[in-house]
Amino acid sequence: MAETRQINKDLLPRVVPVEPPSREPQTADEAIIRVRGLQVGFGEKIILDNLDLDVRRGEVMGFVGGSGTGKSVLTRAILGLVQKRAGTIEVFGQDLDALDRKGHREMERRWGVLFQHGALFSGLNVRQNIQVPMREYLDLSQELMDELALLKIEMVGLSPDAAEKFPSELSGGMIKRAALARALALDPDILFLDEPTSGLDPIGAAEFDQLIATLQKTLGLTVFMVTHDLDSLYSICDRIAALAERKVIAAGSVAEILKLDHPWLRAYFHGERAQRRESGGGTGHARP
Numbered sequence: 001m002a003e004t005r006q007i008n009k010d011l012l013p014r015v016v017p018v019e020p021p022s023r024e025p026q027t028a029d030e031a032i033i034r035v036r037g038l039q040v041g042f043g044e045k046i047i048l049d050n051l052d053l054d055v056r057r058g059e060v061m062g063f064v065g066g067s068g069t070g071k072s073v074l075t076r077a078i079l080g081l082v083q084k085r086a087g088t089i090e091v092f093g094q095d096l097d098a099l100d101r102k103g104h105r106e107m108e109r110r111w112g113v114l115f116q117h118g119a120l121f122s123g124l125n126v127r128q129n130i131q132v133p134m135r136e137y138l139d140l141s142q143e144l145m146d147e148l149a150l151l152k153i154e155m156v157g158l159s160p161d162a163a164e165k166f167p168s169e170l171s172g173g174m175i176k177r178a179a180l181a182r183a184l185a186l187d188p189d190i191l192f193l194d195e196p197t198s199g200l201d202p203i204g205a206a207e208f209d210q211l212i213a214t215l216q217k218t219l220g221l222t223v224f225m226v227t228h229d230l231d232s233l234y235s236i237c238d239r240i241a242a243l244a245e246r247k248v249i250a251a252g253s254v255a256e257i258l259k260l261d262h263p264w265l266r267a268y269f270h271g272e273r274a275q276r277r278e279s280g281g282g283t284g285h286a287r288p
């Protein structure tokens with residue numbers, strides 16, 4: 001198990017580097033997602049309260065927190081899929097509340113999402129799954145959509161013959177890659193990934209991490225990744241934000257977070273699983 005970081009290079013994407021998108025002025029620390037004072041609840045239950053978060057342009061942010069603390073709820077709130085009770089959410093400097101329907105659709109074209117349980121549509125093959133967002137947001141010929149789908153399939157390291165396969169014919173890792181290809185269908189600027197490596201074996205998870213890192217660099221993406229996976233946090237995240245007590249209790253580099261003295265952070269980063277990881281005898285890719 002000490003070799004969990006061995007990567008099958010053939011599975012890595014072959015993509016042509018492009019200039020990162022430059023639709024807004026760029027500064028080093030610019031927050032591409034800025035959340036302030038967010039409150040989200042369901043009935044009597046408050047899940048997130050007075051939550052602040054900044055995700056900077058071009059970074060991979062790892063978002064951690066105990067199970068059921070509201071990581072997916074936060075992701076969905078940013079995407080406008082869960083209603084908030086208070087606070088503001090700005091993406092690309094635009095207050096999402098101020099957008100009309102057209103503005104919101106334009107925003108949706110600029111982010112791609114891999115939901116936690118966001119498997120593919122079982123009745124559609126991989127090519128058709130990738131084309132779902134294209135049909136919804138773009139007006140392209142079938143021929144062009146077929147070419148684009150093949151390009152995305154190649155980008156995520158799947159072979160072209162995966163295009164005509166149905167989800168039931170794919171392994172767990174291939175399903176994740178296909179779902180990632182669908183998230184990339186509209187060439188987004190931001191990628192939201194909700195526990196992308198959960199359910200994968202350690203080698204599959206490490207390969208998926210490297211795929212995300214490669215895509216992030218070559219496509220100039222900003223990545224917001226909810227994860228339980230210590231290996232992912234150490235290997236591909238530029239910064240980490242931690243959710244506890246209904247808010248972001250800390251955000252910073254791994255080194256900065258490791259210095260903090262919060263009980264949850266200590267248990268998480270210095271706990272049994274972390275020590276197994278450090279001793280090389282196990283892997284943080286295991287589920288908590």
Ligand SMILES: Nc1ncnc2c1ncn2[C@@H]1O[C@H](COP(=O)(O)OP(=O)(O)O)[C@@H](O)[C@H]1O
Nearest residue numbers: 042043047065066067068069070071072073074
């Ligand atoms: N649509 C909903 N209605 C009511 N409660 C919800 C809803 N979605 C999530 N919750 C609750 O919010 C809490 C946080 O959930 P979630 O964000 O999925 O946790 P996690 O951090 O594991 O992703 C849980 O207690 C969950 O039951």
Ligand SMILES: [Mg+2]
Nearest residue numbers: 071072073116
């Ligand atoms: Mg979740």
